[in-house]
Amino acid sequence: MNIFDYMQKYDYEQLVFCQDENSGLKAIICIHDTTLGPALGGTRMWPYKTEEEAIVDVLRLGRGMTYKNAAAGLNIGGGKAVIIGDPREHKSEELFRAFGRYIQGLNGRYITAEDVGTTVADMDMIHLETDFVTGVSPAFGSSGNPSPVTAYGVYRGMKAAAKLAFGSDSLSGRVIAVQGVGNVAYNLCRHLHEEGAHLIVTDINQENVDRAVNDFGAKAVGVNEIFGVECDIFSPCALGAIINDDTIPLFKAKVIAGAANNQLKEEKHGDQIHEMGLIYAPDYVINAGGVINVADELQGYNRERALKKVETIYDNILKIYEIAERDGMASYKAADRMAEERIASVARSRNTFLQNGKTVYKR
Ligand SMILES: NC(=O)c1ccc[n+]([C@@H]2O[C@H](COP(=O)([O-])OP(=O)(O)OC[C@H]3O[C@@H](n4cnc5c(N)ncnc54)[C@H](O)[C@@H]3O)[C@@H](O)[C@H]2O)c1
Ligand SMILES: CC(C)C[C@H](N)C(=O)O
Numbered sequence: 001m002n003i004f005d006y007m008q009k010y011d012y013e014q015l016v017f018c019q020d021e022n023s024g025l026k027a028i029i030c031i032h033d034t035t036l037g038p039a040l041g042g043t044r045m046w047p048y049k050t051e052e053e054a055i056v057d058v059l060r061l062g063r064g065m066t067y068k069n070a071a072a073g074l075n076i077g078g079g080k081a082v083i084i085g086d087p088r089e090h091k092s093e094e095l096f097r098a099f100g101r102y103i104q105g106l107n108g109r110y111i112t113a114e115d116v117g118t119t120v121a122d123m124d125m126i127h128l129e130t131d132f133v134t135g136v137s138p139a140f141g142s143s144g145n146p147s148p149v150t151a152y153g154v155y156r157g158m159k160a161a162a163k164l165a166f167g168s169d170s171l172s173g174r175v176i177a178v179q180g181v182g183n184v185a186y187n188l189c190r191h192l193h194e195e196g197a198h199l200i201v202t203d204i205n206q207e208n209v210d211r212a213v214n215d216f217g218a219k220a221v222g223v224n225e226i227f228g229v230e231c232d233i234f235s236p237c238a239l240g241a242i243i244n245d246d247t248i249p250l251f252k253a254k255v256i257a258g259a260a261n262n263q264l265k266e267e268k269h270g271d272q273i274h275e276m277g278l279i280y281a282p283d284y285v286i287n288a289g290g291v292i293n294v295a296d297e298l299q300g301y302n303r304e305r306a307l308k309k310v311e312t313i314y315d316n317i318l319k320i321y322e323i324a325e326r327d328g329m330a331s332y333k334a335a336d337r338m339a340e341e342r343i344a345s346v347a348r349s350r351n352t353f354l355q356n357g358k359t360v361y362k363r
Contacts, residue, residue: 001052010063013039014109015055018102023094026084027102028054030062031110032077035347038108039079040134040295041065042115043099043122047086058082061115064261065291068284070339071316073309074295079110087117093125100129108132113146113294120145134294143301146290150259151187153289153313157281158192158233158257160317165254165279166232172196177231177253179223180238181212184259184287188237189216202226203238233257241265243280248272257281264332274330281317282335288313 007015014031031039041062048054058080066078083099085091103112103126113135114123126133127140136142143149158176163169176192177200178185189199189212199218202225203209212218221229227242228250236242240262248269256263256278263283264270273280289310296306324334 001055003055006059010059012059012063015059016102016106016110018099020095020098023092023098024085024090025095025098027081027099028058028084029079029081029102029106029110030058031079031106032059032062033066033343034077034109035343035350036070036077037075038111038132038298039065039077040069040074040111040113040291041078041080042113042135043081043083043118043126044115045083045085045087045091045117045122048082048084051084054082054084061261064284066343067336067339068288068291069295070342071282071285071335072288072292073312073316073342074292076291076295076298080115081110081112083118091122093128096122096125097129100126100133103132104130106132111298113291134297141301143293143297143303143306145183146293147183148187149293149306149310150287150290151184151191152307153292153310154184154188154235154237154257154259154286155191156311156314157286157317158235158255160314161255161257161279161281161286162233164318164321170195171233174198174233175200175231176233176235177221177226177229178202178212178218178235178237179226179242179258180236180260181208181218182237185235185237186211188235188259189218193217200226200229200231227251236260236263243269243273245269248276251276251278253278255279255281257286258283259287261287267332270330270332274324279321280331282320282332285316285320285335286313 012032016029018027061080069076111132123136127136138144159169175198181201181203193216201212201218202221202223209220227247231253233255234253236258243263244265292309293306320334324331
């Protein structure tokens with residue numbers, strides 16, 4: 001891959017390669033866009049098979065955070081990091097401290113948090129070397145695990161999507177099929193169960209299935225069955241790319257609203273479900289609760305204030321549908337438009353010189 005061509009095509013600012021022989025650290029930090037503020041996004045630890053796979057992933061995820069943060073109304077830019085390694089085998093204090101020192105070297109242009117394969121305990125180790133890390137243990141005045149807050153945001157966004165589809169945002173009596181009942185979806189299921197929804201769940205991890213069945217009276221189905229079950233709402237909370245040529249013909253739901261990142265395999269699949277009349281809550285809008293929560297730490301963490309901001313996901317979903325209807329486009333495109341317009345207008349408003357270090361000269 002020609003990295004500079006790709007960076008130029010999507011206007012990336014910076015890609016940082018980090019190597020530390022002692023700890024075995026091989027990491028890449030991507031800063032996509034800092035028009036709105038410092039780049040904030042989690043660190044993914046994954047056993048990438050090739051370096052190219054890791055580079056493609058960090059670039060794609062970093063750009064996704066720019067859109068997520070902008071659409072959420074945060075004064076935060078987009079970035080992400082990946083550590084190449086197996087999270088079950090290759091974690092050590094030495095490795096996370098070495099990584100923390102690289103983050104410190106960026107002097108606040110990039111701020112990290114949890115993502116797939118990393119935990120609060122890992123953030124605590126990074127925090128030994130840098131303050132530019134969020135999602136650290138609450139004992140340090142930080143916000144801890146973002147997953148329950150992500151789940152709350154998905155719950156609020158799902159209610160908004162239900163209002164658009166059914167004319168009422170009540171989820172009582174609705175049948176909701178949840179794919180993957182891990183950290184986020186377990187907490188989501190709790191909210192849905194408390195409101196009186198009927199749950200159908202699946203997971204490749206039987207323990208997680210059993211937990212949802214026992215705690216919330218969920219009905220369990222096989223991993224391939226979940227797409228075609230009779231339900232009102234399908235909630236993808238496991239993997240990306242699950243809205244695709246194979247699954248679309250199976251869907252019986254009227255709404256798709258879940259936590260997973262990058263749910264559309266390709267943009268055309270967003271157009272297809274739009275044409276079928278499904279209400280689709282764009283992934284990066286509905287799952288922004290976690291980043292909204294960790295971003296609050298930059299003002300001195302206040303959980304009440306963070307949750308209030310997470311509540312706005314409800315209105316954001318409604319707003320995206322207003323744009324989609326106004327401009328005659330699918331909801332995923334309307335979300336992109338909303339994020340891009342906000343970034344462009346802030347960039348325009350910063351075209352005069354100010355002696356306070358806040359002016360960002362982008363172009
Ligand atoms: N944790 C957060 O705060 C957060 C924030 C934004 C987005 N997300 C996204 O939400 C999704 C869930 O995140 P999480 O933190 O709950 O992760 P998790 O790993 O705790 O949960 C994912 C669950 O999906 C299951 N799973 C994997 N493959 C599956 C398959 N083929 N069929 C059924 N189940 C399968 C796993 O066994 C696991 O239980 C991810 O896509 C993540 O990127 C998470
Ligand atoms: C900053 C993190 C809490 C972000 C989360 N990993 C996400 O994908 O939104």
